[in-house]
Amino acid sequence: MKPTDIAAPDxxxxxxxxxxxxxxxxxxxxxxxxxxxxxxxxxxxxxxxSNVFPGILGRTCDRPxxxxxxxxxxxxxxxxxxxxxxxxxxxxxxxxQRLPYPTAKNGKxxxxxxxxxxxxxxxxxxxxxxxxxxxxxxDPEAGGMMRTQIPKFRLxxxxxxxxxxxxxxxxxxxxxxxxxxSMKALLAEKYDAIFVGSGAPRGRELDIPGRxxxxxxxxxxxxxxxxxxxxxxxxxxxxxxxxxxxNTAMDCCRTARRLGGEKVxxxxxxxxxxxKASPWEKEDAIHEDIPILNYMVPVEFKHVAxxxxxxxxxxxxxxxxxxxxxxxxxxxxxxxxxxxDDVLVAVxxxxxxxxxxxxxxxxFDKWHMPKVDPKTFVSTNPKVFxxxxxxxxxxxxxxxxxxxxxxxxxxxxxxxGEDITxxxxxxxxxxxxxxxxxxxxxxxxxxxxxxxxxxxxxKVVALKDIRTEVELGYDVKLALGEAHRCLNCDVQTVFSTSxxxxxxxxxxxxxxxxITFTNNGEEDDLRHRLKAPSPHPDQDLYVSSDxxxxxxxxxxxxxxxxxxxxxxxxxxxxxxMQKYFIEMTHAGSTCPTxxxxxx
Amino acid sequence: xxxxxxxxxxxxxxxxxxxxYTHRDYEGKISxxxxxxxxxxxxxxxxxxxxxxxxxxxxxAKISGIGCSSKTPDYFLGNSHGFNSVxxxxxxxLTGANLANRDLIYLGVSGDGDSASIxxxxxxxxIRRGVNMTYIVENNGVYGLTKGQFSATxxxxxxxxxxxxxxxxxxxxxAIALQLxxxxxxxxxSGDKTQLVPLIAAAIGHKGxxxxxxxxxxxxxxxxxxxxxxxDYVREHNDAVNRLDVLVGRDPIAVDYAPGxxxxxxxxxxxxxxxxxxxxxxxxxxxxxxxTFLAKHAAKGQIVTGLLYVDPDAEDLHAHLNxxxxxxxxxxxDTLCPGSSVLDKINAxxx
Numbered sequence: 001m002k003p004t005d006i007a008a009p010d011x012x013x014x015x016x017x018x019x020x021x022x023x024x025x026x027x028x029x030x031x032x033x034x035x036x037x038x039x040x041x042x043x044x045x046x047x048x049x050s051n052v053f054p055g056i057l058g059r060t061c062d063r064p065x066x067x068x069x070x071x072x073x074x075x076x077x078x079x080x081x082x083x084x085x086x087x088x089x090x091x092x093x094x095x096x097q098r099l100p101y102p103t104a105k106n107g108k109x110x111x112x113x114x115x116x117x118x119x120x121x122x123x124x125x126x127x128x129x130x131x132x133x134x135x136x137x138x139d140p141e142a143g144g145m146m147r148t149q150i151p152k153f154r155l156x157x158x159x160x161x162x163x164x165x166x167x168x169x170x171x172x173x174x175x176x177x178x179x180x181x182s183m184k185a186l187l188a189e190k191y192d193a194i195f196v197g198s199g200a201p202r203g204r205e206l207d208i209p210g211r212x213x214x215x216x217x218x219x220x221x222x223x224x225x226x227x228x229x230x231x232x233x234x235x236x237x238x239x240x241x242x243x244x245x246x247n248t249a250m251d252c253c254r255t256a257r258r259l260g261g262e263k264v265x266x267x268x269x270x271x272x273x274x275x276k277a278s279p280w281e282k283e284d285a286i287h288e289d290i291p292i293l294n295y296m297v298p299v300e301f302k303h304v305a306x307x308x309x310x311x312x313x314x315x316x317x318x319x320x321x322x323x324x325x326x327x328x329x330x331x332x333x334x335x336x337x338x339x340x341d342d343v344l345v346a347v348x349x350x351x352x353x354x355x356x357x358x359x360x361x362x363x364f365d366k367w368h369m370p371k372v373d374p375k376t377f378v379s380t381n382p383k384v385f386x387x388x389x390x391x392x393x394x395x396x397x398x399x400x401x402x403x404x405x406x407x408x409x410x411x412x413x414x415x416x417g418e419d420i421t422x423x424x425x426x427x428x429x430x431x432x433x434x435x436x437x438x439x440x441x442x443x444x445x446x447x448x449x450x451x452x453x454x455x456x457x458x459k460v461v462a463l464k465d466i467r468t469e470v471e472l473g474y475d476v477k478l479a480l481g482e483a484h485r486c487l488n489c490d491v492q493t494v495f496s497t498s499x500x501x502x503x504x505x506x507x508x509x510x511x512x513x514x515i516t517f518t519n520n521g522e523e524d525d526l527r528h529r530l531k532a533p534s535p536h537p538d539q540d541l542y543v544s545s546d547x548x549x550x551x552x553x554x555x556x557x558x559x560x561x562x563x564x565x566x567x568x569x570x571x572x573x574x575x576x577m578q579k580y581f582i583e584m585t586h587a588g589s590t591c592p593t594x595x596x597x598x599x
Numbered sequence: 600x601x602x603x604x605x606x607x608x609x610x611x612x613x614x615x616x617x618x619x620y621t622h623r624d625y626e627g628k629i630s631x632x633x634x635x636x637x638x639x640x641x642x643x644x645x646x647x648x649x650x651x652x653x654x655x656x657x658x659x660a661k662i663s664g665i666g667c668s669s670k671t672p673d674y675f676l677g678n679s680h681g682f683n684s685v686x687x688x689x690x691x692x693l694t695g696a697n698l699a700n701r702d703l704i705y706l707g708v709s710g711d712g713d714s715a716s717i718x719x720x721x722x723x724x725x726i727r728r729g730v731n732m733t734y735i736v737e738n739n740g741v742y743g744l745t746k747g748q749f750s751a752t753x754x755x756x757x758x759x760x761x762x763x764x765x766x767x768x769x770x771x772x773x774a775i776a777l778q779l780x781x782x783x784x785x786x787x788x789s790g791d792k793t794q795l796v797p798l799i800a801a802a803i804g805h806k807g808x809x810x811x812x813x814x815x816x817x818x819x820x821x822x823x824x825x826x827x828x829x830x831d832y833v834r835e836h837n838d839a840v841n842r843l844d845v846l847v848g849r850d851p852i853a854v855d856y857a858p859g860x861x862x863x864x865x866x867x868x869x870x871x872x873x874x875x876x877x878x879x880x881x882x883x884x885x886x887x888x889x890x891t892f893l894a895k896h897a898a899k900g901q902i903v904t905g906l907l908y909v910d911p912d913a914e915d916l917h918a919h920l921n922x923x924x925x926x927x928x929x930x931x932x933d934t935l936c937p938g939s940s941v942l943d944k945i946n947a948x949x950x
Contacts, residue, residue, distance in 0.1 A: 448606070511609060513613065532613060571633065
């Protein structure tokens with residue numbers, strides 16, 4: 001193998017698994033260390049810069065970081081990254097002074113369709129640069145789906161108010177209750193740029209017999225949640241069936257339990273394991289006495305005299321064809337009818353752009369989605385940008401944020417007369433953490449604690465009031481314990497070939513047998529000659545250039561604890577622990593386009 | 600020294616030996632020696648050899664004297680018996696322990712000061728008596744704990760870190776061990792685990808006095824130009840006569856080398872050593888030849904390593920003394936003191 005180029009910004013970025021997996025590339029280990037030090041406000045600001053909604057995401061994020069967390073490969077469970085983010089939000093001081101000031105306007109106007117996470121992120125990035133941002137939303141308050149679709153027992157209004165408030169406080173104009181009905185009319189208002197962050201607002205229908213006749217008791221999940229959120233709906237029948245296996249279905253069933261649903265059942269077509277809902281959301285639903293029945297396909301709404309009385313399901317089983325594709329085929333068991341008073345349909349969401357006229361210069365593809373460039377987020381109209389669910393269909397808040405940052409950069413470049421396809425590289429800092437012979441500026445003593453559980457409110461109390469938050473969040477002590485579980489993957493092991501005397505001290509001390517001195521070879525061959533098995537080829541091998549004996553140093557990054565013992569036991573300083581910090585490029589970043597100083 | 604304990608986590612895919620232990624289970628406390636010390640590599644090699652042999656830790660007694668080397672038993676086999684004795688007195692403590700309980704595996708760990716200076720006599724007599732043990736000298740040619748004076752194994756003409764030339768002749772412990780009748784004699788290098796680990800494993804399997812001289816560079820005081828015990832010097836002057844490939848009892852020996860290049864040696868305990876010859880003329884069963892070979896190469900400034908001599912049919916001290924098979928410390932009073940009638944018989948036989 002060729003010697004590893006650690007100067008490539010992506011190499012060390014990949015080692016920080018959580019940050020690499022996060023769409024917004026939040027510097028996770030950095031903020032977790034700040035939490036351990038009690039510097040909650042600093043931890044919050046790192047998050048705020050990167051993911052804009054730390055308090056909201058700390059409660060609701062889909063956590064792509066956690067399955068990636070190295071800790072999950074070392075022991076059973078990853079670090080509770082998401083809930084530590086909430087800790088930063090819960091325990092911070094007043095951070096208003098740290099926010100950017102509204103600056104003098106630069107005379108350019110940007111309109112936003114929809115006031116959800118994507119639009120607000122773009123506005124957050126552009127407003128401090130002097131753009132006049134106007135956000136239109138059909139709802140009276142900002143937040144979009146964060147406010148309308150996520151139940152209050154998971155995400156209280158106060159948190160939404162606070163974090164959308166920080167953005168609107170930057171001088172962003174919010175026009176609530178003002179739904180954009182015509183793109184043509186909006187274009188006619190001569191904004192310099194338009195950002196469409198209108199989400200995926202239409203719940204998918206379930207067109208089976210009885211749908212029309214029993215319509216009074218059949219509700220589309222996201223519309224129903226929204227109606228509950230605004231207080232228009234405050235009760236439901238005693239027996240409720242929720243159709244669908246995503247997070248919306250989980251929110252629907254738990255909400256139903258709080259509005260009078262005594263016997264709430266979730267029914268999914270696929271297997272329990274394949275459900276789209278996050279595992280912890282399924283757990284929370286089951287904890288609230290909601291059974292989840294699987295491999296059952298709804299075939300008919302049963303009704304008597306216009307009144308829904310139940311849903312009939314066909315039992316199916318999964319069969320896999322030669323290509324490994326799954327088909328659901330009837331299992332042969334007799335159909336089953338489950339009696340109920342109400343049904344909530346949460347079988348998916350769709351985009352809908354009836355308000356964008358054909359002749360706006362915005363082209364749509366055969367799935368009726370706008371043609372959007374996946375890097376710059378520009379549509380076929382150079383002044384119109386899309387982001388969040390509106391661009392590529394339903395995803396999570398954190399994706400909307402990441403896309404918002406990129407779209408903001410495009411808008412800023414376009415309005416600065418630059419080529420929007422040229423994307424500046426991120427800024428990278430790498431610095432030694434050595435403080436003394438065996439002292440580091442980070443806590444390298446690896447904790448062996450198991451994941452700490454987030455305290456929940458007592459179920460009886462929680463189910464009584466829809467606005468009572470179920471999760472209480474970590475207290476300071478639990479947060480400290482959980483923060484210590486972080487392996488500091490951003491503190492990188494950096495190897496200097498010229499200093500190595502091949503004494504084997506690092507290989508001997510490494511608790512995970514990550515380091516091998518051996519003859520070089522092709523990657524597949526090398527992976528078989530390491531001191532310990534190498535089961536994850538997606539995890540890089542760090543290979544040195546040739547050493548004095550002709551061998552090379554090979555480090556499998558896979559399960560490195562970043563404990564620094566290799567560097568402590570190295571007599572010549574050939575190993576050093578260096579902190580890698582990457583600043584993603586946001587609108588207004590001043591990083592040079594190409595050059596970068598390395599370790 | 601390192602302040603933190605070595606993390607308890609280990610690689611999830613680590614292999615286990617016959618007893619279900621990983622090599623991490625054979626570790627001791629974290630080393631307090633200088634970073635990069637050759638001794639730590641020897642520690643790692645002992646751990647590896649014991650893991651490979653699936654040795655039950657409670658069957659090992661590790662005994663040492665004083666010095667950097669003699670601290671190392673704290674860093675391996677944390678669940679074994681240990682005795683950190685007086686300076687240079689490891690061999691007699693080990694001999695006594697061995698006499699009392701012949702069932703344990705005895706690991707004597709010493710250094711060049713401990714064995715070639717203050718304990719030279721003790722070393723000589725334990726070898727001469729054929730105590731069943733593995734005697735490892737971690738040889739760095741320097742008194743590290745007292746900041747770098749020449750030890751008795753420092754070569755004449757080699758330079759100290761301060762630039763002083765050694766004018767005394769060196770003691771070659773391997774040559775002495777051969778002369779005193781050790782039945783397993785080897786030399787190796789801390790920086791060459793592929794050679795050292797099988798040597799240690801073979802030595803443990805040998806019934807009789809096994810002696811391994813391991814050159815182990817002192818990073819702090821003896822790893823400079825002019826030293827003959829530095830990483831660079833040893834790597835440049837290492838003349839390995841053979842390589843041990845497979846010897847672990849549980850693994851079948853795969854002899855896939857050209858005929859005549861592999862020599863299989865069967866030991867008392869049934870284990871086998873497969874010796875891959877590097878020097879075609881070298882015969883590890885010829886004590887006199889080994890001595891001559893060593894002397895010739897030493898004169899050329901070469902460091903001969905590998906298994907230099909082995910007598911697979913060796914006897915140990917217990918055989919010489921004709922002791923009972925049962926460990927002496929397990930004999931009960933009625934066995935040790937069979938009563939006056941037996942005494943009368945003995946007395947009668949002497950009249």
